[in-house]
Structure formats: C-alpha cells, structure tokens
Amino acid sequence: MNADHTDTRDAHLDLEDLIAGAAGQPVVGRAREHLAGCGECQREASRWNLVADGVSGLADAAPPASQPARPRRTGRPGLSRPWRRALLVTGSVAAALVLLVGGGELAGVVHVHVGQGGGGTDLTAVTGCSQLQQAGGTLEQIHGSSLVIKTASGRPVTVTTTATTFVSQSGNLLGQLTDGASVRVRGPRSGGAIQAALVTIGQPFSAVNPEGPAPVQGTVADASQTGFTLVTPRGARERVTTSGDTLVVVAHARLGQLQAGTAIFALGQAGPDGTLAARAVAAISQPPSGKHLRVSVRDCSTSSIEAAIGRISVAPVSAG
Amino acid sequence: VNDPHRGRGAATFSAGHDPARDDAGLLRRIGQGDDDAMAAFYAEHGRVVFAQVLLVTGERSLTEEIVQDTMLAVWRGADAFRGASSVRSWVIAIARRQTRDRLRGRRLRVVDDTYLADQPDSGPGPEAMALDRAELAEVMGAIRQLALAHREVLGLAFGSGLSLSEVAGVLELPVGTVKTRLTAARTALNGILEQKGQNR
Numbered sequence: 001m002n003a004d005h006t007d008t009r010d011a012h013l014d015l016e017d018l019i020a021g022a023a024g025q026p027v028v029g030r031a032r033e034h035l036a037g038c039g040e041c042q043r044e045a046s047r048w049n050l051v052a053d054g055v056s057g058l059a060d061a062a063p064p065a066s067q068p069a070r071p072r073r074t075g076r077p078g079l080s081r082p083w084r085r086a087l088l089v090t091g092s093v094a095a096a097l098v099l100l101v102g103g104g105e106l107a108g109v110v111h112v113h114v115g116q117g118g119g120g121t122d123l124t125a126v127t128g129c130s131q132l133q134q135a136g137g138t139l140e141q142i143h144g145s146s147l148v149i150k151t152a153s154g155r156p157v158t159v160t161t162t163a164t165t166f167v168s169q170s171g172n173l174l175g176q177l178t179d180g181a182s183v184r185v186r187g188p189r190s191g192g193a194i195q196a197a198l199v200t201i202g203q204p205f206s207a208v209n210p211e212g213p214a215p216v217q218g219t220v221a222d223a224s225q226t227g228f229t230l231v232t233p234r235g236a237r238e239r240v241t242t243s244g245d246t247l248v249v250v251a252h253a254r255l256g257q258l259q260a261g262t263a264i265f266a267l268g269q270a271g272p273d274g275t276l277a278a279r280a281v282a283a284i285s286q287p288p289s290g291k292h293l294r295v296s297v298r299d300c301s302t303s304s305i306e307a308a309i310g311r312i313s314v315a316p317v318s319a320g
Numbered sequence: 321v322n323d324p325h326r327g328r329g330a331a332t333f334s335a336g337h338d339p340a341r342d343d344a345g346l347l348r349r350i351g352q353g354d355d356d357a358m359a360a361f362y363a364e365h366g367r368v369v370f371a372q373v374l375l376v377t378g379e380r381s382l383t384e385e386i387v388q389d390t391m392l393a394v395w396r397g398a399d400a401f402r403g404a405s406s407v408r409s410w411v412i413a414i415a416r417r418q419t420r421d422r423l424r425g426r427r428l429r430v431v432d433d434t435y436l437a438d439q440p441d442s443g444p445g446p447e448a449m450a451l452d453r454a455e456l457a458e459v460m461g462a463i464r465q466l467a468l469a470h471r472e473v474l475g476l477a478f479g480s481g482l483s484l485s486e487v488a489g490v491l492e493l494p495v496g497t498v499k500t501r502l503t504a505a506r507t508a509l510n511g512i513l514e515q516k517g518q519n520r
C-alpha cells in the first residue's frame with residue numbers, strides 16, 4: 001500500500017495490490033480492510049477488474065484450434081511416434097449412458113437434450129460436422145494418453161487423446177475445491193451464504209452458463225466438507241455452502257483425474273480399427289439417471305466442440 | 321500471492337496438486353524424451369501461451385505457428401530449465417522471443433514503441449469515466465486496438481497467471497517500468513473508449 005492521502009486515514013491500495021486483485025489473487029490484510037471502506041480504491045479496483053475481464057474475454061473467445069506443437073524434428077532419439085497413441089484394451093461393464101449427437105439446427109448455439117431410450121453403434125456420425133464421430137459409455141480404463149470406453153453395445157472403444165484434446169470432468173467433486181482454487185459459483189443465496197448448485201474450477205468455457213443465478217468469481221479459502229469462503233477479486237469474502245447436490249465442473253481436467261466407472265463422452269475423428277482420436281472428452285460422474293443426452297453442434301470448430309462438451313458437463317443441472 | 325497458477329486464467333486441478341513441482345517434473349520427463357509429458361505440458365500451458373501470443377500478434381495462423389515453435393523449443397530445451405523462474409514465465413518468455421523474431425521478420429515493430437508505451441498516466445479524468453461506463457464487449461474491442469506493447473503487458477498481467485515481478489522478468493524490464501506501462505495501457509484504453517463514446 002502506498003503513502004497516506006490527505007483525505008483518508010489509511011494508505012490507498014497501490015497499483016500492485018490492484019493488479020493482483022484484478023488478476024484474481026486475494027486481497028488480504030490491511031489492503032482488504034482498506035478496500036472495504038474506500039470508495040476511491042473500489043472504483044480503481046473495478047476499473048482494473050474490467051480491464052482484466054477484457055483480457056480474459058479475448059482469451060476465452062479465441063481458444064487454440066489446431067493440432068498442438070508436436071515436435072517436428074529433434075536430435076533426441078525416441079520421438080518417432082506422435083503424441084497420439086492408440087492402445088487397445090478390452091472392457092467389461094456395459095455402458096449406462098448413451099450419448100447421441102444430433103443436428104446443429106441453430107447457428108451459433110449448442111444444445112443438449114435429455115430423452116428416453118435410444119442407442120447406437122460404437123462410433124456415431126455427428127450431424128453438422130462430417131469429420132466428427134462420437135462415442136459414449138462408461139470409462140473402463142486409462143492407459144497413458146488413451147482411454148477405453150465401454151459402449152452401450154458392450155464393446156470397448158479405444159479413445160486416443162493429444163495435448164490439445166479438451167477434457168472436462170463434472171460431478172460431486174467436492175474434493176477438488178481446495179484452498180487457492182479459482183472458481184465460479186452459481187447458486188441461490190440463503191442465510192448470508194451462497195448455496196452452491198454449480199461450481200466451475202479453473203478457466204470457464206463458454207457453455208458452462210446455465211440458466212439461473214449469475215456466477216460469482218473468486219478464490220477458494222477455508223475449504224471444508226461443508227463449503228468454503230469465496231474471496232472475490234475485490235477482496236470481498238462470501239460463505240459458500242456445498243452439499244451432495246453441488247455439481248463441480250473441472251473445465252480443463254487431465255486424463256489422470258478421471259475415474260473408472262464414470263460416464264464418458266468423446267468427440268473426434270474415427271481412426272483405424274474403430275478407435276476414436278478425440279478432440280474433446282467429457283467425464284460425468286452424475287449423469288442424468290436413465291436418460292441419454294442428445295447434443296446439437298453448430299460446426300466442426302473447436303469452440304463448437306468445447307461448447308458441446310460444456311453443455312454435457314452441466315447436463316445434470318441444466319438439461320431437461 | 322506470487323503463485324503464478326492462482327490467478328485468473330490458471331486452472332487449479334486437484335487436491336494436492338502442486339503446479340511448481342508438477343511442472344518441474346514434467347520438464348524433467350520432457351528432457352528424457354517423454355512425449356506424454358510434453359502433451360501434459362501443453363495441456364497445462366498451451367492455452368495461456370496461445371492466448372498471450374494471439375493478443376500480441378492478432379493473427380490466428382501466425383499464433384499457431386509461434387506456439388508450435390515455442391513448444392518445439394520447450395521440447396529441445398527442457399534440460400536447460402534451471403528453476404530460476406516459474407515454468408509458466410519461462411515458457412511465456414520463450415513464446416515472446418519467438419513472437420519477436422517472427423514479427424521482426426515481417427518488419428513489424430515489437431519493442432521499439434517503448435517510449436510511447438511508457439508515457440505516464442495523465443491522472444484521473446474523463447478517460448476514467450469512459451472506463452466506468454464501458455461494457456465488457458467494448459473493453460475487449462478497445463484492447464484489440466491498443467499498441468502492441470500495451471496489449472502485451474495487459475495480457476501478461478491479467479491473462480498469464482504471472483506475478484508482477486514475473487511479468488517484469490518476461491519483459492526484461494524493472495517492475496516500476498511494468499507498472500508505468502500498465503497504467504499507460506489503461507490510460508490508452510480509456511482514451512479509445514472515450515473516443516468511441518464521442519462517435520456514438
């Protein structure tokens with residue numbers, strides 16, 4: 001904090017405090033106390049927050065679309081294979097979830113519909129993008145960068161991933177809500193606390209935007225089994241309660257985080273031997289019971305695919 | 321506060337996840353030729369690097385090439401990482417050098433607008449009012465119109481998950497100069513928004 005100003009008892013927040021706050025880091029101690037009572041600093045913080053939101057908005061609006069930087073040549077031996085590797089492992093449990101991809105009837109919009117029954121082959125064409133196939137079922141095994149899905153037909157499908165495969169994970173993943181996590185919380189307020197219905201961890205993706213209360217962004221502090229304190233970029237602290245109904249979405253998960261037995265959905269290009277080279281994967285540990293998901297995609301773009309995955313991730317609280 | 325992975329745009333993944341330790345481990349594995357580690361590294365940092373480079377270049381195809389070259393440099397140079405900085409700032413610094421080289425080859429200015437970029441803030445005034453009235457979409461559009469050095473410093477400060485001292489390290493500038501540039505960037509942003517408001 002900087003030197004005293006003539007019209008305030010405490011020093012105003014300095015630029016470093018404001019930048020840190022706008023960058024999502026908690027404002028603590030005297031700075032937080034000062035911010036709570038200083039209108040000038042609150043206005044300054046709000047301006048910087050808007051600038052930061054603008055930068056984040058530009059980043060969200062232009063996700064990387066192409067194949068990642070696969071090393072093209074190297075003097076190091078042993079990199080003759082690509083990052084994408086196919087590993088065929090047999091499965092055992094019938095899929096509980098059937099996910100069908102339908103037509104993209106509304107430009108710029110991705111829909112997920114929940115319906116009864118349904119079924120399909122192991123890999124199903126995706127209407128609206130002839131390059132894409134989809135597979136859904138139960139995650140049986142993860143091996144390196146590949147995973148095996150048991151489809152509704154009972155047959156295993158091997159899904160290969162690369163560095164740019166978009167992987168999301170959703171469910172009652174309260175253990176992921178640890179101190180320092182950057183989150184967006186949605187839910188009704190009651191008794192001075194937010195009753196979390198949906199918590200998104202990490203960078204949100206566009207489709208995680210269901211109807212309902214506007215999200216509150218911040219950082220997790222004092223995490224416990226019943227909730228946590230949300231520290232907003234402006235330094236405000238709000239109590240958030242969680243329960244068995246709270247849906248947690250890890251927007252950019254790692255394959256290693258996924259659990260066997262989870263309902264899973266993958267979009268990608270069909271490869272040899274019935275494998276699927278995934279562009280996106282969604283793991284859902286709380287799928288809508290006894291239902292199947294029907295997804296409409298706009299086009300083959302990465303943003304459309306990620307939007308579809310986002311919709312699937314929040315299907316337990318938004319599909320209907 | 322200085323944890324580069326706690327800020328906006330940095331995902332926190334799981335209980336017990338230690339980004340610094342994981343990143344160092346990934347680089348060690350990359351140095352041993354583990355392409356799965358390279359994939360994991362890209363998953364951890366690729367998105368942020370892409371966004372930063374795109375903010376600077378404004379060209380998607382060029383950005384993809386630069387990110388590709390950056391990741392190739394990581395693959396080749398993982399052994400050279402000594403932990404003097406965070407892995408995030410290290411890879412962003414690599415991307416910045418790649419960007420500079422590419423833009424220099426296209427006869428575009430990268431860092432020679434430093435003088436203009438670091439002009440001091442004129443202080444509170446009508447510009448601040450413009451920012452107070454602005455919608456997010458307007459701010460995003462105005463950021464695109466900023467000078468390269470301003471876009472760059474805003475992206476590093478708010479989109480890369482770096483601390484201010486790490487931003488200074490990437491830009492090879494004193495922290496004080498980074499603060500000045502940030503303030504100047506916001507002033508310029510306010511000016512663009514004010515101009516747009518007058519043209520409505």
